[in-house]
Amino acid sequence: MSDSNATDFTNPSTFILMGIPGLEAAHVWISIPFCTMYTIAILGNFTILFIVKIEPSLHEPMYYFLCMLAVTDLVLSTSILPKTLSIFWFNSREIDFSACLTQMYFIHCFLAMESGIFVAMALDRYVAICDPLRYSAILTNPMMAKISLAVVLRGCMLLLPGPFLASFLPYCRTNIIPHTHCEHMAVVKLACADIHVTSYYGLFVLFFVTGLDVFFITVSYSQILRAIFNLPMKDTRLKTFATCSSHLCAILAFYIPVLFSFLTQRFGQNMSLYFHVLMANMYILVPPMLNPIIYGVRTRQIRDRLLRLFSHKGT
Template structure:
């Protein structure tokens, strides 16, 4: 039996005029149509419950981190400045996709403007790169604090921290900037239906009918250049940190020092492992079900922003103490 084309299989989800327009030729679509999670349309409402829960936790948790660090002068140091940058990045990442995704799940609002789609694409990938850079900055802070503690305050001064933060933001902004401009120039003569919950770069580029090698190769370059260098730097930093920890004279000192790094390691693993898995399945996992692709692409943008404030709130003694103090004052 001949397989029905994808754009016709999903035609029943759209009004006739819209589904008919998706089969005609156009070089610059005014809108794209986000399907949500293909194959799981009947479960969209149920899927929205954990998605919405994760988003609420991420919003409350990251705003709490920002509030506590701003309010407590004792937390005005490099580690907590980088933590605030991470919280802001998490807020932007989760907000870039969740409201749009929930509008698909709850109101069947699938149409997104072409420019809005490219803007969403830019913010998602830009802040993913920024978040990776923040982890490098935090690894540098931990390295100096443990391997050269006497010079920590002299090396990581407020101006130096500000310059590192600016460099991280500029790197993400500049590296990802060509992505939407390249995507805008391709002719889209196949369909404007995106089988995704948001405008992910490869999901959009796959719709173009021209040779999109430039976009694909540039996307691979950004991923491997950023992730490769960042993971390498983090690995080298923590190798030196672990060597310094195991050289400490007592077991209690080793455990206490390792405890200050464990939260950072948990956050790094929660970010890079799902992101790498999503990247590999999106490009090379041709036998993996499409709905699994989409779910994983959402998980790596939703789970870390939810987990980061929880992990730091539980594992960082000063934040935990200030949080408990805050709630105890409210209770009195």
């Protein structure tokens, strides 16, 4: 009997996503905040893209990076939410093997891209505050294109081995994934083979991408804060710091859930499985929802253009 079961699950054509294990009875209720966050993310990020497109004064490096962030957030949230909601609403749990690996790639690839965009935005703020006279000479359109291409290629190339390695693993235990989406470790743990290579690869990507990005952002902002505190007048210091506040809020909204989820996965073995799954969803859903709100509320140019747009429609 065991041999028969093993044969059935070797290289399965489909996986079964359980949703949130232990909270199946509450799936419909959980779908309400999930759907709300997704709706806000879609409307908010499309609004950011629209405002930057129609407002010529926003055609600057900072807002180009913001548009890249909005597109990344749209792809990131869309990579998991439609399937998650179909599980919650219609009990549609099956996902094709190749679709599962594709979803895995998109999730981690665009998480890496988002992290890289935050580094690029930190560089933009560093040049604007620490070397403002050379801002336009340094962040030219060709330089912007090179930075953007580097961010995209890094995400695409570094995360490509993940699904590639997972596709060659034999899956002879079960095809049931205790998750709402095809998260990398949730999938490879189902393999009946040594997964140390894929596990070490995941740690390498985490430290090489997230670790280095956090380091570069920290160095940039240490220089930015030093430059701000050296300004002679308090009002000038506050005004200059305000130009960075939205970026800092977005950074915290992205990295805190990611790092918290990683730490609980590695060291929170006593925590319930549903808590790990919920946290894995939060670090994908919360930043795309919060980023347009943060930049819309705290960035005066975007806020003013949005208010003018609504006041014009109202007249």
